[in-house]
Amino acid sequence: MCLERISDRLPHGGLHFSRVPIQHSFRAAVRTRKPAEFTRKSFFQLLATWSVLLLLGWHVTAAAQDISWSDPQALNSTAPDDFGMDDAEPTIATDRRGVWVAAWQVRRTTAGEETDWDLMVSRSTDKTATWSPASPLHGDAGTDAFQDTKPFLCAGQAARWLALWIRSDSATSRIAAAVSPDGAQSWGTPFDLSVPVPTNFGFSGSITDQPRAATDGFGRWIAAWSQEGDIFWTRSTDDGLSWTPPEALITTDRDLPDNAQPYVSTDGGRNWLMVWSHFGDLNGSFNDRIIAEAFSTDSAETWSVPAALTNPMTTTGATRTDRIPLLDTDGNGRWTVFWSRGDCCGNEESDLFYSQSFDNDFFFGTHIPPHHHFNVDKEGDAAGALATDTLGNWLMLFWTPDEIDGSFGTDTDVFYLHSTDNGETWSAPAPVNSTAASDNILRDIDIDPDVATDGQGTWAAVWRSSNNLGETVGNDPDILYASTAATGTFRGLVRDAVSGVPVDCAALRVTDNEPDLQVTRIVPTNKIGEFEVRNLAPGNYRVEFYSAGYEFIVQSVTITAGAAFFSNVSLIPRPFTQGIRGVVTDADNGQPLVGVHVIARIDGVFVEETFTCGAGMYGLQNLPAEKVPVTVALRFESANYDLADRTVEFEPGTIAEANPQLTKSVLPGAIAGVVRNADTGDHISNARITLLGRGNLSTESDVLGVYAMAAVPEGRYSIDASAVGFQSASLSRAVPGGDTVVVDFVLNPTSATTPGDVNADSRLDAVDVQLVINGALGLPVGFNVDVNSDGDINAVDVQLVIVAVLTGR
Numbered sequence: 001m002c003l004e005r006i007s008d009r010l011p012h013g014g015l016h017f018s019r020v021p022i023q024h025s026f027r028a029a030v031r032t033r034k035p036a037e038f039t040r041k042s043f044f045q046l047l048a049t050w051s052v053l054l055l056l057g058w059h060v061t062a063a064a065q066d067i068s069w070s071d072p073q074a075l076n077s078t079a080p081d082d083f084g085m086d087d088a089e090p091t092i093a094t095d096r097r098g099v100w101v102a103a104w105q106v107r108r109t110t111a112g113e114e115t116d117w118d119l120m121v122s123r124s125t126d127k128t129a130t131w132s133p134a135s136p137l138h139g140d141a142g143t144d145a146f147q148d149t150k151p152f153l154c155a156g157q158a159a160r161w162l163a164l165w166i167r168s169d170s171a172t173s174r175i176a177a178a179v180s181p182d183g184a185q186s187w188g189t190p191f192d193l194s195v196p197v198p199t200n201f202g203f204s205g206s207i208t209d210q211p212r213a214a215t216d217g218f219g220r221w222i223a224a225w226s227q228e229g230d231i232f233w234t235r236s237t238d239d240g241l242s243w244t245p246p247e248a249l250i251t252t253d254r255d256l257p258d259n260a261q262p263y264v265s266t267d268g269g270r271n272w273l274m275v276w277s278h279f280g281d282l283n284g285s286f287n288d289r290i291i292a293e294a295f296s297t298d299s300a301e302t303w304s305v306p307a308a309l310t311n312p313m314t315t316t317g318a319t320r321t322d323r324i325p326l327l328d329t330d331g332n333g334r335w336t337v338f339w340s341r342g343d344c345c346g347n348e349e350s351d352l353f354y355s356q357s358f359d360n361d362f363f364f365g366t367h368i369p370p371h372h373h374f375n376v377d378k379e380g381d382a383a384g385a386l387a388t389d390t391l392g393n394w395l396m397l398f399w400t401p402d403e404i405d406g407s408f409g410t411d412t413d414v415f416y417l418h419s420t421d422n423g424e425t426w427s428a429p430a431p432v433n434s435t436a437a438s439d440n441i442l443r444d445i446d447i448d449p450d451v452a453t454d455g456q457g458t459w460a461a462v463w464r465s466s467n468n469l470g471e472t473v474g475n476d477p478d479i480l481y482a483s484t485a486a487t488g489t490f491r492g493l494v495r496d497a498v499s500g501v502p503v504d505c506a507a508l509r510v511t512d513n514e515p516d517l518q519v520t521r522i523v524p525t526n527k528i529g530e531f532e533v534r535n536l537a538p539g540n541y542r543v544e545f546y547s548a549g550y551e552f553i554v555q556s557v558t559i560t561a562g563a564a565f566f567s568n569v570s571l572i573p574r575p576f577t578q579g580i581r582g583v584v585t586d587a588d589n590g591q592p593l594v595g596v597h598v599i600a601r602i603d604g605v606f607v608e609e610t611f612t613c614g615a616g617m618y619g620l621q622n623l624p625a626e627k628v629p630v631t632v633a634l635r636f637e638s639a640n641y642d643l644a645d646r647t648v649e650f651e652p653g654t655i656a657e658a659n660p661q662l663t664k665s666v667l668p669g670a671i672a673g674v675v676r677n678a679d680t681g682d683h684i685s686n687a688r689i690t691l692l693g694r695g696n697l698s699t700e701s702d703v704l705g706v707y708a709m710a711a712v713p714e715g716r717y718s719i720d721a722s723a724v725g726f727q728s729a730s731l732s733r734a735v736p737g738g739d740t741v742v743v744d745f746v747l748n749p750t751s752a753t754t755p756g757d758v759n760a761d762s763r764l765d766a767v768d769v770q771l772v773i774n775g776a777l778g779l780p781v782g783f784n785v786d787v788n789s790d791g792d793i794n795a796v797d798v799q800l801v802i803v804a805v806l807t808g809r
Helices: 024-031 043-055 766-777 795-807
Strands: 086-094 100-110 113-124 147-155 161-168 172-180 212-215 221-227 230-236 247-250 259-266 272-279 289-296 321-329 335-342 351-357 382-388 394-400 413-419 446-453 459-465 478-483 488-496 507-512 519-524 530-536 539-546 553-559 564-571 579-583 597-602 605-611 617-620 630-637 644-650 655-657 669-677 688-692 697-700 706-712 715-722 729-735 740-742 745-747
Touching: 086 147, 086 459, 086 478, 100 147, 100 161, 100 459, 100 478, 113 161, 147 212, 161 212, 161 221, 172 221, 221 259, 221 272, 230 259, 230 272, 259 321, 272 321, 272 335, 289 335, 321 382, 335 382, 335 394, 351 394, 382 459, 394 446, 394 459, 413 446, 413 459, 488 539, 488 553, 507 530, 507 605, 519 530, 539 564, 553 564, 579 644, 597 617, 605 617, 644 655, 669 688, 669 729, 688 706, 697 706, 715 745, 729 740, 729 745
Parallel strands: 086 446, 113 147, 212 259, 289 321, 382 446, 488 564, 579 655, 669 740, 669 745
Antiparallel strands: 086 100, 100 113, 147 161, 161 172, 212 221, 221 230, 230 247, 259 272, 272 289, 321 335, 335 351, 382 394, 394 413, 446 459, 459 478, 488 530, 507 519, 507 539, 539 553, 579 617, 597 605, 597 630, 630 644, 669 706, 688 697, 688 715, 715 729
């Protein structure tokens, strides 16, 4: 997303429900500058689950609400007649106030000769239902000799828009820009945003990556691009009228094109983040391509020292390629980065990974595959686009020639991943282009997607395709688009019809209207009687309101796209004369449990459900009124507690009771922390952390000194930390079940006069001597070996190591 007004980041009135991110506590713990302020949450649950699922090649995937895309249509109005034209590199953006704009590059063929690339633009004001005829974005399109490629659009405050692209000729390339003051209806004269550099396509010196920009919506813009192997950026504080001279964010003396594919975003306040693809680690000692980051907390006046967001491979001869980073933020402290990773997981093809940062700490921890087929697919996945409506919904688009479980042929199609819980879980891959299952012809290539949302339920995607759409647009590449149906919201307040007091344990059962009556959602009111049901597709719904001690009522609701339907409901009191009631408590402390989901079934058939109130009470009074006793099966569900099932014999006209006590789930614990150098404060990588007892669990710290260990049985442990060149340390800590204990280590460097068990093998021997020498000389661990191959590491090997060092052999 490009427009970043603070007002766009807030929920549109009413309640805003969101789940606490499971990863939050650990990431804050290992990155925070004030460890004592860390509040432990449920990191363990995520880490333990992921540890198992990743070993199995799976990621936790929620049954996210399905998205219905319209059939693909040609966005470029010339598609039926431009059989000699090539349309490519589409981009789409919206100002979230009704204006949508798409741009792309086009090359004409005249008299058998190809002309230069120019940029075209189209505009929609009816939620992408229709688009204006394609027109040139830059006024010199018909006369210039430049190659104008890879456009990017960004909407600012009022009706101001910015367009960026690459403009090149046979000698030079540069970033060009144009500004629209009237909602993208017209564009100003193009101007150079960067200095021209020598054109040398594919090598250092040329500008080949799409430029990116972001705005806070209050006149400040940042534009970024890669140039001569470095990341450059410039800033405007007057809504694009003037720009600062370009500056290099990171520079290098190497001749390789080290830095590429920058992406910049902001939360609409003082926080900005830039990510890009970097060749090697930030010291140039590895041959991997990683994702790097730099952030600003002062409105982009200054930037942090560039750091690795992903880590390079450290195994000799191993390589990994992290590239095509995508970035967005929900404006509430959460930042999400996707990228494509090659040579991963034992496969040659590339797969998708993502990571998140919370509370604007800009620390990206675990790298997670968002879908289950990453370890079994046969073709590469290319990251395409990422967007969020800031209300918990995220879409990530990618393209792949993989069949995705054998359903979509071997041609290349565009797929999406959908999250409804702020990126904690993602749906299985599904196609954006509805033709994916039928266009299994190799020439039907769908690639290079982009996506945008207005934050009101409408999402629109554009991509490049050679599909002829049933022979209506030819087989040349065109720009296609599809959009989703906007959703609506149902919210309101439930009160007692007599006293006017809010009803805090009423249940809403939302179903499709007759005759289907398919359950869409069931939600409880909160402690002040409020409710909210989001992401309802437009249409008619039947909503049942009920609570113990009140009359059951039904209301018809019509949901309109992009709007909220409000309803204040009054429930009429009714004496509780028959049914099942009770109180649900915690088995350990006897405290009442609020919000427990209670489900009643008779002969396996659902009959009623409700939630417990503030005092842990529940009531079921709409049970069948047969004249004979019936057996009712009750199930009680609550987060962090084991399921509880009860059977109750209920006779109409009587009140039965069931008062279950729920037992907290027995969960293992976890430990996490950072290992640092006592002298310099630097992080220590490859430090060995060992929990003595119960199998001596162990792990190693990463390049940031961070370690984490999941599935730790509850108990007290002696926790040891050791690293080559450092004295070992040991701490005693209790690890409670279901919690994460943060244990940081500060290790003292060893010296030639400091004896110690350096490798923590419980003995002082020649190996420790070698390691002390190696540490003092800054040599790798590999020197502590049986140099003369006599089957023993002893003083002779130490001598040989010293001789080799002194002689340079």
